[in-house]
Amino acid sequence: MPSFPGVNHLDAVRALQKAGFWIKRQGKHIVMTDGVRIVTVPRNNPINPFTMGTIIRGAGLTNDEFRDLL
Numbered sequence: 330m331p332s333f334p335g336v337n338h339l340d341a342v343r344a345l346q347k348a349g350f351w352i353k354r355q356g357k358h359i360v361m362t363d364g365v366r367i368v369t370v371p372r373n374n375p376i377n378p379f380t381m382g383t384i385i386r387g388a389g390l391t392n393d394e395f396r397d398l399l
Contacts, residue, residue: 334375336375336378336399338373338375344399345388348363348388348390348395350362350366357372366389
């Protein structure tokens, strides 16, 4: 079972901003970077749990670290 079912895309963006990411550009997806990594957050509500797991791993975070940022 995925770790993060039902995460709103705006909550995910806020959590990533707390982790040091900023919004690089927006469109149908929100592209964020921390200067080294680039993650893409879809504007789906809720974000698919498997997609959210991929975003968390791409940001270099663990599930527990991301949960603390939410």
